[in-house]
Amino acid sequence: MITDRAQVTEMIISAKVTKGIKWSQAAEAIGKSKEWTTAGLLGQMAFDKPQAETLGKLFGLTDEAVAWLQIVPYKGSLPTAVPTDPLIYRWYEIVNVYGGTIKELIHEEFGDGIMSAIDFSMDIQRQPDPKGDRVNVVLSGKFLPYKSY
Amino acid sequence: MITDRAQVTEMIISAKVTKGIKWSQAAEAIGKSKEWTTAGLLGQMAFDKPQAETLGKLFGLTDEAVAWLQIVPYKGSLPTAVPTDPLIYRWYEIVNVYGGTIKELIHEEFGDGIMSAIDFSMDIQRQPDPKGDRVNVVLSGKFLPYKSY
Amino acid sequence: MITDRAQVTEMIISAKVTKGIKWSQAAEAIGKSKEWTTAGLLGQMAFDKPQAETLGKLFGLTDEAVAWLQIVPYKGSLPTAVPTDPLIYRWYEIVNVYGGTIKELIHEEFGDGIMSAIDFSMDIQRQPDPKGDRVNVVLSGKFLPYKSY
Amino acid sequence: MITDRAQVTEMIISAKVTKGIKWSQAAEAIGKSKEWTTAGLLGQMAFDKPQAETLGKLFGLTDEAVAWLQIVPYKGSLPTAVPTDPLIYRWYEIVNVYGGTIKELIHEEFGDGIMSAIDFSMDIQRQPDPKGDRVNVVLSGKFLPYKSY
Amino acid sequence: MITDRAQVTEMIISAKVTKGIKWSQAAEAIGKSKEWTTAGLLGQMAFDKPQAETLGKLFGLTDEAVAWLQIVPYKGSLPTAVPTDPLIYRWYEIVNVYGGTIKELIHEEFGDGIMSAIDFSMDIQRQPDPKGDRVNVVLSGKFLPYKSY
Amino acid sequence: MITDRAQVTEMIISAKVTKGIKWSQAAEAIGKSKEWTTAGLLGQMAFDKPQAETLGKLFGLTDEAVAWLQIVPYKGSLPTAVPTDPLIYRWYEIVNVYGGTIKELIHEEFGDGIMSAIDFSMDIQRQPDPKGDRVNVVLSGKFLPYKSY
Amino acid sequence: MITDRAQVTEMIISAKVTKGIKWSQAAEAIGKSKEWTTAGLLGQMAFDKPQAETLGKLFGLTDEAVAWLQIVPYKGSLPTAVPTDPLIYRWYEIVNVYGGTIKELIHEEFGDGIMSAIDFSMDIQRQPDPKGDRVNVVLSGKFLPYKSY
Amino acid sequence: MITDRAQVTEMIISAKVTKGIKWSQAAEAIGKSKEWTTAGLLGQMAFDKPQAETLGKLFGLTDEAVAWLQIVPYKGSLPTAVPTDPLIYRWYEIVNVYGGTIKELIHEEFGDGIMSAIDFSMDIQRQPDPKGDRVNVVLSGKFLPYKSY
Amino acid sequence: MITDRAQVTEMIISAKVTKGIKWSQAAEAIGKSKEWTTAGLLGQMAFDKPQAETLGKLFGLTDEAVAWLQIVPYKGSLPTAVPTDPLIYRWYEIVNVYGGTIKELIHEEFGDGIMSAIDFSMDIQRQPDPKGDRVNVVLSGKFLPYKSY
Amino acid sequence: MITDRAQVTEMIISAKVTKGIKWSQAAEAIGKSKEWTTAGLLGQMAFDKPQAETLGKLFGLTDEAVAWLQIVPYKGSLPTAVPTDPLIYRWYEIVNVYGGTIKELIHEEFGDGIMSAIDFSMDIQRQPDPKGDRVNVVLSGKFLPYKSY
Incomplete structure (x- = not known):
C-alpha cells in the first residue's frame, strides 16, 4: 500500500x-x-x-x-529550512546575498508585485568557457502586480 | 561613529x-x-x-x-532564515521546489561539484509579453568540480 | 532621518x-x-x-x-514565525487544521496550481446573529495553474 | 494494530x-x-x-x-511550522502580510476578542472570471469577546 | 512619542x-x-x-x-517560545507533561471542542498547609464544541 | 522486544x-x-x-x-515546542498571555520561589452553566521558596 | 528611568x-x-x-x-537556547552527554521525582592537582518525589 | 544487522x-x-x-x-535542544540560571579558560536529611587555560 | 530495494x-x-x-x-544544525569563536572572496608532544575572489 | 558607560x-x-x-x-547558529560535510576523546599557486582522551 x-x-x-x-x-x-x-x-x-x-x-x-504520479503532491524538496547540500546551499546563498537586490530591481522596473514561481519556467545549460565551463540558468516568471482594491 | x-x-x-x-x-x-x-x-x-x-x-x-563602503562586509541580506517578503519568498520557494531538480541536472551534466555563487553574475530583464510581461533572470556561475585527493 | x-x-x-x-x-x-x-x-x-x-x-x-509611503516595503507583519496574539493565532490555526483540506479541495476543483495571494482581495464584515455576532471574511484570489513546459 | x-x-x-x-x-x-x-x-x-x-x-x-474515526484526533495538518507547499504557503503569507490588518479591523468593529476557529465554518467556491477563474473562500467565525472579571 | x-x-x-x-x-x-x-x-x-x-x-x-491603555494590544508576554524563568517554566512543563491528559479528559467528558482561553477567568490563592503553603489556581473556561456543517 | x-x-x-x-x-x-x-x-x-x-x-x-509501566519514563507529551492541537494550544496561550501575571501575583503573595509541578495535583470538572457548560480546572502546587545560602 | x-x-x-x-x-x-x-x-x-x-x-x-535589586527578576542568563560561550557550553554538554545517566541513577536511588533547582545550593572550589588544577563543583538539591493522588 | x-x-x-x-x-x-x-x-x-x-x-x-560497545559513539543523549523531561530540565535550568555565575567565578579564580567536560568525573550520592533527603552531585573537571600564541 | x-x-x-x-x-x-x-x-x-x-x-x-556509491549524494553529515557530539562540536566552536577572525584575516590578505570548500583538501596527522600528543589538521582551499561585473 | x-x-x-x-x-x-x-x-x-x-x-x-579588554568575554562571534556570510559558511559546511570523517579518523588514531579548542592554535597562510593562490590553514589542538573512572 x-x-x-x-x-x-x-x-x-x-x-x-x-x-x-x-x-x-x-x-x-x-x-x-x-x-x-x-x-x-x-x-x-x-x-x-x-x-x-x-x-x-x-x-x-x-x-x-x-x-x-497523477495526484498533486505536497511540494517542498528540502529536508531542512536551510539546505545542507553544498550545491543547493549555493542557491540559498544567492537568495540570501542577492535577495534585497532582486527585490529592489524588480520593483524599480515593475512596481509592487512579485515574479511568479507558478507561471514559471527554468532552463539549465552548460556554457563552455576556457577558464572552466559555466552553469547558465534562465529563470522566467510572469510579473504579477499587487492590486489595490 | x-x-x-x-x-x-x-x-x-x-x-x-x-x-x-x-x-x-x-x-x-x-x-x-x-x-x-x-x-x-x-x-x-x-x-x-x-x-x-x-x-x-x-x-x-x-x-x-x-x-x-570599501570594507568587505558580513554578508546576508535576509532578516529571517525563511524570508517573509512575498517577492523574496518566491525565490526561496523555487529553491525548495526545484532544489532537487537543479542538483540532479547539474550532476547529470557536470558530475559532482557546485555552481559557484562567487564567480557568479546575475542579469534581470523585463520581457514584454501580451499575456503579462515576464521577469527574466539569467544566473551564470562557474562549475567547480569536487576533487578527490 | x-x-x-x-x-x-x-x-x-x-x-x-x-x-x-x-x-x-x-x-x-x-x-x-x-x-x-x-x-x-x-x-x-x-x-x-x-x-x-x-x-x-x-x-x-x-x-x-x-x-x-510610496516605496514598496519589505513585507511581513508578524514578529514570530508562529504568532502569539490570540486573534492572529486563530488564523494560523485555521491554516494548520484546514491546510490539507484547502489544498485538496482546490486541487479537486482546479487541478495543480495555487490561489494567488497577490491578485487577491479580502473583505471583513460583521454578520449579526442572535447567538452572538459573527465575523465573516471573504477571500478572493485568482487561481494560477502550474504550467508544464 | x-x-x-x-x-x-x-x-x-x-x-x-x-x-x-x-x-x-x-x-x-x-x-x-x-x-x-x-x-x-x-x-x-x-x-x-x-x-x-x-x-x-x-x-x-x-x-x-x-x-x-470516532476518536477526537490530535489536530494539526502541517509537517512544519512554516508550510513548504506553495498553495498552503500562500495562506500562511496572507496571515503574515494581512495579520495586523485583520487584527486591527476586527478590533475596530468588535472591540477586544477573537474570531473563533472552533465555532467556525469555511466554504470554498470557484468563481468564473474571463481573466482567469478565481477561488472564493468564505470564512465565518463567531466573535468571542474577552471578558474582564 | x-x-x-x-x-x-x-x-x-x-x-x-x-x-x-x-x-x-x-x-x-x-x-x-x-x-x-x-x-x-x-x-x-x-x-x-x-x-x-x-x-x-x-x-x-x-x-x-x-x-x-485603551487600545487592544498585540498579546503574548513571553520573550521566548519556551520560557526560561523557572516559575513560568513550571507552567509550561505542566502543559508538556499533562497536555495529553487534559485533552483526553476534556474530550471524554465533553466530546470534541476546546476550553476557551477568551471566555476565561483565573483565580490565584494561597492555601495554608503545615507541610508548606500551596498555590491554588482555579481556571475556568467555557467549553466550545467543534461544529460539523 | x-x-x-x-x-x-x-x-x-x-x-x-x-x-x-x-x-x-x-x-x-x-x-x-x-x-x-x-x-x-x-x-x-x-x-x-x-x-x-x-x-x-x-x-x-x-x-x-x-x-x-513500572519504569520512570522520559516525560514530555507534546510532539512540538509550541503545540498544534487547538485544545492544548489554548493552555499554551494561557501561559503566554497570563505568564507574567501568574509570576507577579505569586511573587507578590509569596516572595521569590516557584509553584511546584512535582508536588502538584490537578482536578478537572464540568461546571454546568446555562450559557454553555464550563471546564473548571483546579491546579494545586506547593510553593517552594528560593533559598539564599 | x-x-x-x-x-x-x-x-x-x-x-x-x-x-x-x-x-x-x-x-x-x-x-x-x-x-x-x-x-x-x-x-x-x-x-x-x-x-x-x-x-x-x-x-x-x-x-x-x-x-x-529587591524585585524578583525574570530569570535566565543565557542569550541563546544552546550557549555559545565555551565555558558555559561545557556545562550544557555535560547535561547533554550525562543527562540520561543522571536521570537513571537518581531514579534508581530515589524513585520517580526530581532534584530541586530551587531548594538548591552550589559550591565552586579549586582543587590543586600536579597534573593541572581542577574545578570542583558540589551541587546539592532536595529530592522532590512525584506524588500520586 | x-x-x-x-x-x-x-x-x-x-x-x-x-x-x-x-x-x-x-x-x-x-x-x-x-x-x-x-x-x-x-x-x-x-x-x-x-x-x-x-x-x-x-x-x-x-x-x-x-x-x-567498543566503538566510539556519536554522543548526545537528549532528543531536543531544550530537554522536556522535568528531572533533566532542572539541570538545564541550573545552567541557564547559574551559567553566568559559574563563568564569572571560575574566571575570577583561574583566569580565561574552561572546566573540562572530557577530563571529567561525576559522583552522585544520597545525603540523608530530616527535612527530606538531598541529591548531592560532585563534578570535577580539569581547568584548561586558553593559551595565547 | x-x-x-x-x-x-x-x-x-x-x-x-x-x-x-x-x-x-x-x-x-x-x-x-x-x-x-x-x-x-x-x-x-x-x-x-x-x-x-x-x-x-x-x-x-x-x-x-x-x-x-557512484551517485552524487545529498551531502551533510550532521543530524542537527548545532552538533551535539563533543568532538565535532569543538570544530563548530572554532568556527563560532574564530569565525570573525578567519574572515578578517583572509580579507586582509586576499580581498573580498572565499576559501573554497570544493577545491579543497584536508590532512589530519598526529603530532607527538611530551605534554600530550596533538591533532594537527591542514586545510587547503583555493581562494575564489568575488567578481564585480 | x-x-x-x-x-x-x-x-x-x-x-x-x-x-x-x-x-x-x-x-x-x-x-x-x-x-x-x-x-x-x-x-x-x-x-x-x-x-x-x-x-x-x-x-x-x-x-x-x-x-x-582585560576582562574574559562571553565568547561566540556569529550572529546566527548557521552563519550567513559566505566565507564563514564555507567553514560551517566543512564541519557539516567532513564532520563525521574528522570524528572517525581522530578516533581511529587516538581512541575516544576530542581535539581541544582551548589548548589550540591556528595559522592562516597564503600559498601561491599558478592555478589560483590557496588559503592554507593549520589547526593544532591537544588531544584530550575521555577518562573512565
Whole structure:
C-alpha cells in the first residue's frame, strides 16, 4: 500500500540507479523539458495519465505508483529550512546575498508585485568557457502586480 | 561613529528615498551592472576607492561612510532564515521546489561539484509579453568540480 | 532621518492613538477598501503619490514619511514565525487544521496550481446573529495553474 | 494494530488514489459539507458512528479504522511550522502580510476578542472570471469577546 | 512619542518599583480582579476609559500613555517560545507533561471542542498547609464544541 | 522486544479504542484520580506493581509491557515546542498571555520561589452553566521558596 | 528611568570593571556565599533591603537601582537556547552527554521525582592537582518525589 | 544487522527492564563507577573488550552488539535542544540560571579558560536529611587555560 | 530495494564494525587519501566505478549498493544544525569563536572572496608532544575572489 | 558607560576603518600571532594589562575600554547558529560535510576523546599557486582522551 508520494519518488530513484536511466531520457520520453520532468519525478509536479504511464513503463512502476504520479503532491524538496547540500546551499546563498537586490530591481522596473514561481519556467545549460565551463540558468516568471482594491 | 556596515546601508536607502535616486543611475555612475552595484549599496559587496567616492557624492555620504563602503562586509541580506517578503519568498520557494531538480541536472551534466555563487553574475530583464510581461533572470556561475585527493 | 518603513508605521500608529483616527476613515479619505488601506498603513503596501499625501495630512506626517509611503516595503507583519496574539493565532490555526483540506479541495476543483495571494482581495464584515455576532471574511484570489513546459 | 489516527488517514488517502474517490462524494455520502468532511478524513475532526461506518464502507476500511474515526484526533495538518507547499504557503503569507490588518479591523468593529476557529465554518467556491477563474473562500467565525472579571 | 504598548508597560513597571505600588491595590482601584488587572497592566488586556484614567493617576502616567491603555494590544508576554524563568517554566512543563491528559479528559467528558482561553477567568490563592503553603489556581473556561456543517 | 515506553502507550491507546475503555474506569480500577492515572497511562508517570498489573489486565497488556509501566519514563507529551492541537494550544496561550501575571501575583503573595509541578495535583470538572457548560480546572502546587545560602 | 533588571545588571558589571571589585568581596560584604551573591548580582536572585543597600554602596548604584535589586527578576542568563560561550557550553554538554545517566541513577536511588533547582545550593572550589588544577563543583538539591493522588 | 549504537542501547534498556538488572550491578561487574558505566551503557562512552564482553553476558547481547560497545559513539543523549523531561530540565535550568555565575567565578579564580567536560568525573550520592533527603552531585573537571600564541 | 545513500552508509558502518576494517585500509585499497575516502564512505562523496567495486569487495556490498556509491549524494553529515557530539562540536566552536577572525584575516590578505570548500583538501596527522600528543589538521582551499561585473 | 565587550569591539572596528590599521600591525605591536590578536580584538580573548594598553594607544581607546579588554568575554562571534556570510559558511559546511570523517579518523588514531579548542592554535597562510593562490590553514589542538573512572 502506497500512502505517500515520497514512496513513489524512492521507487523512481532506486530504479534510476539500478537501470542507469538519465533524467533527460525521461524528459524525451514524454516530450517535456528536462527541468519540469525531473521536478515531477522527484515528487514536485503532477503528470497527466499518458505521461504517468510512459514514465511508469520506463521506470518499471506498479499501477498504484502510476496512479500516484497523477495526484498533486505536497511540494517542498528540502529536508531542512536551510539546505545542507553544498550545491543547493549555493542557491540559498544567492537568495540570501542577492535577495534585497532582486527585490529592489524588480520593483524599480515593475512596481509592487512579485515574479511568479507558478507561471514559471527554468532552463539549465552548460556554457563552455576556457577558464572552466559555466552553469547558465534562465529563470522566467510572469510579473504579477499587487492590486489595490 | 559608524560601527557597522548596516548603518551605511541605512544612510544610502534614506538618501535614495529622499533624493529619488534610482539604482540604475548609481550603476551607471560607476560603470558597473545594476545587479552588482545594488548588491554593493545594500551592504553585500565591497567597492574600490573611486567607486566608493563616486557613490558617496551621489548619495551625499560622509567620509567615514565612504571608508566603510570599501570594507568587505558580513554578508546576508535576509532578516529571517525563511524570508517573509512575498517577492523574496518566491525565490526561496523555487529553491525548495526545484532544489532537487537543479542538483540532479547539474550532476547529470557536470558530475559532482557546485555552481559557484562567487564567480557568479546575475542579469534581470523585463520581457514584454501580451499575456503579462515576464521577469527574466539569467544566473551564470562557474562549475567547480569536487576533487578527490 | 527615516531609515526603515517600520518607523513610518510607528508614526502612523502613534498618531492614530493620540488623534483617535479610525482605519475606515483613512480608507474613505483615499477611496479604497478598509482592508487594503489598513494593510498599507501597517507597512505592507505602497501608496501612490496622491494617496500618500492625503494620508500624510490625515496622520500629520512629515514629507520624508510621505515619500516612504510610496516605496514598496519589505513585507511581513508578524514578529514570530508562529504568532502569539490570540486573534492572529486563530488564523494560523485555521491554516494548520484546514491546510490539507484547502489544498485538496482546490486541487479537486482546479487541478495543480495555487490561489494567488497577490491578485487577491479580502473583505471583513460583521454578520449579526442572535447567538452572538459573527465575523465573516471573504477571500478572493485568482487561481494560477502550474504550467508544464 | 492501529496506534495513531495518522495511520487511518494514510489508509484513506491510499484508497482514494486507487479507487478514484472524490472528497465531494464522501461529503455527499454523509450529508455534510465538503470542507468539514475532508478535514475529518484528513484526521482533523471526529465523526459520529453512522458517519464513520458510511465512510468506512466507501473507503473499504477495517472495523478498527472505523473505530478510530470516532476518536477526537490530535489536530494539526502541517509537517512544519512554516508550510513548504506553495498553495498552503500562500495562506500562511496572507496571515503574515494581512495579520495586523485583520487584527486591527476586527478590533475596530468588535472591540477586544477573537474570531473563533472552533465555532467556525469555511466554504470554498470557484468563481468564473474571463481573466482567469478565481477561488472564493468564505470564512465565518463567531466573535468571542474577552471578558474582564 | 509612544509607538508601542510595551513602552507603557515599562512605564508602569518602573513606577511600581519606585512607588512601591502593589498589583492588588491597582485591582481594587478599578474594582476588578487582581488577575485580570495585572494582565492588563502587563500589556495583555485593554482598559476602558475610566479604568485607564484611574490607573493613569495611580501610576503617574501621561495622557498619551492613558490613551494607549485603551487600545487592544498585540498579546503574548513571553520573550521566548519556551520560557526560561523557572516559575513560568513550571507552567509550561505542566502543559508538556499533562497536555495529553487534559485533552483526553476534556474530550471524554465533553466530546470534541476546546476550553476557551477568551471566555476565561483565573483565580490565584494561597492555601495554608503545615507541610508548606500551596498555590491554588482555579481556571475556568467555557467549553466550545467543534461544529460539523 | 519493547524498547521504549512510547510503545506501551501506543498499545494502551490502541486497546482503549478497540475495547472502548474509559480513562475514568482505569482510574477507578486502581483507586487513583482520573488525572494522575491518565497521565500515567499516557507515559508520564510510573505505576507500582499492583497498579501496573491491574491496568495490564484491563488493557490486555503483555508481561513485558506491565514491567515497563513500572519504569520512570522520559516525560514530555507534546510532539512540538509550541503545540498544534487547538485544545492544548489554548493552555499554551494561557501561559503566554497570563505568564507574567501568574509570576507577579505569586511573587507578590509569596516572595521569590516557584509553584511546584512535582508536588502538584490537578482536578478537572464540568461546571454546568446555562450559557454553555464550563471546564473548571483546579491546579494545586506547593510553593517552594528560593533559598539564599 | 530603569525599566528592566538587566539595566541594573549592566550598571553592576560596568562598575565592577571600572572599580575592580571582585564577586567574592561583594559576597563577604553581605555575608552570603559567592555563588548565590554572584547569581543575584547578575540578575537571577532578589536581595532583601539591607543586602541591596550594602551592594548599592559597594557598586555605587542609584536608589532606583537599589529598589530594583529587591524585585524578583525574570530569570535566565543565557542569550541563546544552546550557549555559545565555551565555558558555559561545557556545562550544557555535560547535561547533554550525562543527562540520561543522571536521570537513571537518581531514579534508581530515589524513585520517580526530581532534584530541586530551587531548594538548591552550589559550591565552586579549586582543587590543586600536579597534573593541572581542577574545578570542583558540589551541587546539592532536595529530592522532590512525584506524588500520586 | 546493527547499523547504529542507539540500537544497542535499546537492547540494553529492554534487557534491563525484563531482567531487572540495576545500573550499579553493571558497574560492579566491570569495576568502574556507576556514573561512567551508565553513561557507557546509554551509548555515550566506548568500552574496552573485556568490559564489553562482561556487559554482553550480563545483558544477554549478541556478539555484534558486543562489538558495537567498543566503538566510539556519536554522543548526545537528549532528543531536543531544550530537554522536556522535568528531572533533566532542572539541570538545564541550573545552567541557564547559574551559567553566568559559574563563568564569572571560575574566571575570577583561574583566569580565561574552561572546566573540562572530557577530563571529567561525576559522583552522585544520597545525603540523608530530616527535612527530606538531598541529591548531592560532585563534578570535577580539569581547568584548561586558553593559551595565547 | 535501496532508496537512499544513507542505507549504503549504514551497511558500510555495520560491515566495518563486524569485520574490523580500518578507514585507512579502505583508503589504501583505492589509492586515495584517508580523509577523502572516509568522507566518501560516510556518504559525502561519489566514487568512480573501479573505486566503488574495490570498496564493494572490501565491505562485502551488493551490486545495488556499489551502484549507489557512484551517485552524487545529498551531502551533510550532521543530524542537527548545532552538533551535539563533543568532538565535532569543538570544530563548530572554532568556527563560532574564530569565525570573525578567519574572515578578517583572509580579507586582509586576499580581498573580498572565499576559501573554497570544493577545491579543497584536508590532512589530519598526529603530532607527538611530551605534554600530550596533538591533532594537527591542514586545510587547503583555493581562494575564489568575488567578481564585480 | 560601557556595559558590554561588544561595545569595545565596535570602537575597535570603527577606529580600524577610519585610521586604516591592519590586524597584523596590531599583532606586531603586542608580539603575538595575528590569529590570536585578531580574535582578541574581535572580543573573543582577554588581553593582559600591557597588551591592552598598547592596543588602547594604537586604536585610540578610552581607559574604560582598556579595562574591558582585560576582562574574559562571553565568547561566540556569529550572529546566527548557521552563519550567513559566505566565507564563514564555507567553514560551517566543512564541519557539516567532513564532520563525521574528522570524528572517525581522530578516533581511529587516538581512541575516544576530542581535539581541544582551548589548548589550540591556528595559522592562516597564503600559498601561491599558478592555478589560483590557496588559503592554507593549520589547526593544532591537544588531544584530550575521555577518562573512565
